[in-house]
Amino acid sequence: MKHTITSIVLGISLLIGSVGVGSAQDFQKGLTAYRSGDYATALREWRPLAEKGNRVAQYNLGLMYDNGQGVVQDYKEAVKWYRKSAEQGNASAQVKLGLKYGIGVGVIQDNVYAHMWGNIAASNGNADGGELRDLVAKVMTHAQIAEAQKLARECIRKKYKGC
Numbered sequence: 001m002k003h004t005i006t007s008i009v010l011g012i013s014l015l016i017g018s019v020g021v022g023s024a025q026d027f028q029k030g031l032t033a034y035r036s037g038d039y040a041t042a043l044r045e046w047r048p049l050a051e052k053g054n055r056v057a058q059y060n061l062g063l064m065y066d067n068g069q070g071v072v073q074d075y076k077e078a079v080k081w082y083r084k085s086a087e088q089g090n091a092s093a094q095v096k097l098g099l100k101y102g103i104g105v106g107v108i109q110d111n112v113y114a115h116m117w118g119n120i121a122a123s124n125g126n127a128d129g130g131e132l133r134d135l136v137a138k139v140m141t142h143a144q145i146a147e148a149q150k151l152a153r154e155c156i157r158k159k160y161k162g163c
Contacts, residue, residue, distance in 0.1 A: 030057075042070060078106055097117045099132060102136050115145065116149075
């Protein structure tokens with residue numbers, strides 16, 4: 001899977017096109033702090049953006065909670081932020097959420113949901129999503145795969161809300 005920093009850096013392009021200059025500067029300040037290992041500053045800059053609905057900041061908070069960077073490691077909190085970002089179409093967050101379902105960390109292990117989120121991420125152009133989907137499919141029954149595909153179609157139809 002992609003390296004954490006790479007995922008954050010790639011998210012900048014999405015951010016700049018979707019928020020105002022002030023927010024972009026706050027995000028950049030958080031990114032600079034994150035890169036230098038100043039996780040407290042990154043958290044301080046990104047949390048308000050995440051709470052306002054910025055999907056990249058939400059994803060980055062998920063990473064920080066997932067890895068215990070500047071916060072106590074908390075997989076449930078990581079899942080919460082990944083889900084918020086995934087529901088806004090962030091394919092990287094969709095992969096992370098699928099991974100959490102696949103291994104049962106922060107959520108109850110569920111291959112159907114792991115496959116579903118991997119499939120959705122793949123449909124949004126994320127190759128890691130396709131890898132996740134294909135990997136988990138190897139341990140699923142045909143009925144489980146069919147259910148995951150049905151759930152993915154429904155989730156996309158609902159624009160990722162409540163999946």
